[in-house]
Amino acid sequence: VDPRDAKLAMANMYVAFIALLVGGLAGLLQVLVRSGQFKLPWGIGYYQVLTVHGVLLGLILTTFFIMGFQVAAISRTVGPLTDGQRKIGWLGFWLMTLGTVAASIMVLLNEATVLYTFYAPLQAHWIFYLGLTLVVVGSWLLCVPQFMRYAQWRKEHKGETSPLLAFMVVVNNLLWVVATLGVAIEVLFMLLPWSLGLIERVDVLLTRTLFWYFGHALVYFWLLPAYMAWYTIVPKIIGAKIFSDALARLAFMLFLIFSVPVGIHHQLTEPGIDGLWKFIQVVLTFFVIVPSLLTAFSMFATFELRGRELGRKGLLGWFKALPWKDSRFLLPFIGMVAFIPGGAGGIVNASHQMNQLVHNTIWITGHFHLTVATTVVLTFFGVAFWLIPHLTGRVLTKKLNFLGIVVGILWATGMFIMSSAMHIVGLLSGAPRRSEYSEYGGAAQATEWISYQIAQAVGGTILFIAIILITYLVIQLAFFAPKGEQDFPLAELSPGAEKTPAILENFKVWGVILVALIIFAYTVPIIDIIQNAPPGSKGFNNLW
């Protein structure tokens, strides 16, 4: 990576890991409060802490980490950014940082206790919404140089297949830009003017629908960088080659077209959206599972082929051939394993009837702690272990690698305890999510929940210890590890793989399908919502 691009990437990494530390501390406080054994001091509210946790970890850590990783990936694969492109990137970074600081201050002042989903009618201070807008606009600006550099490469290499990792970055950025349009409309035309007193009311259902138009694609914006590492980096670390370039590109294009028109599966219990459209979006949700199944197949194939190459025999012989002592491999691998129950849980959520059972229970919290907080986050940690020293001109020493393994084991243990407790008590006993500790007037059912809440506190405490360790590790890798050259591992294509069909790089064709699917899945539900809105709350109409 060009040293000037490395600086931009590192700037993003610093903010990401500060967000991890503060957001992680908020998480610890939450599980302690929910155990019933601890009260927050100085009048700090539970939901205030929950907002810090969700915003910093769900929105800030992820977006900054992804932007840093992607800038580095572009620079490594298609070449350094031009000075002009880099300037746009820096502008984006500073806007995002300014927005983060503004929104965080409002949350800390208890002026924006609206959780990371900021559902109306909960209302935040207008500075909170403005801060989030700056984060989104800043992220768009950070995408611009990545798009430009990729386009420049394609112009200079007419007829060639672009490097897989750069292609993946572009798909993820496209997904992000299309998805954030929903939340941008929600914030700019509804929540922001409402919080400023320019309009009296908003249509709650419309705000939620626009949020989830964005919100589900958001989870794939988190997931795809992890998949980038699984497809292009993990194979190199284990000494293998990329199993199939075409399969990887197909998986990414399927994510691009199916990630957005599925948001209503978060609203299956909401009145005001016709059952037919819920059904249609549930069907589309089952399509978005396919690229993850392709990925699972591809990963197993990569591991097995490598095992065979090393002479391992039998059904599971390959398992022993994997480099278990390499933290750059182990953490993403734990992430993959966690995604098996995490993804299965997602399929339960998406199944309309089963959703009635788990919606708004702490099962859902268990689901996303397996998916984003384990699969994605552990892969990001595994990437950070080589990317940070690569960017700062240092090396991952044996001792730091060992510490990385400890982080992985602690994370897996803490998350196993916490998320199992959440899944069990949510599914079998209906324990609610987003709720402070309460004995519910001594209700027998609520008494059942307490032991699981204590288990969550145990898991959460182990996770916080892991966060302290990773913070130490990141500081070491950025500032104190011995100087040297750390490799940016990037696998080559397997010689046996078939040539990638040109259609898989034809953004026009996939773009048209994407727009058509969005129009199909959302036009009628949105018209219905606007037509049936309660008087005086017709969303945009209020503005004009």
Ligand code: HAS
């Ligand atoms: Fe989800 C709610 C459905 C994936 C995150 N999800 C959430 C929320 C979050 C979230 C944050 O349909 C809560 C939002 C809120 O605050 O309300 N989710 C799905 C489905 C999938 C899915 C169908 N979710 C994710 C991912 C996330 C994420 C990924 C973050 C990164 N989710 C839902 C639904 C809801 C929901 C409903 C709303 C619920 C409600 O009522 O509120 C699918 O994409 C999952 C497909 C995945 C698989 C797994 C493939 C396995 C792989 C690993 C291979 C392993 C290897 C290792 C190779 C089918 C790729 C092998 C080694 C060995 C040794 C075995």
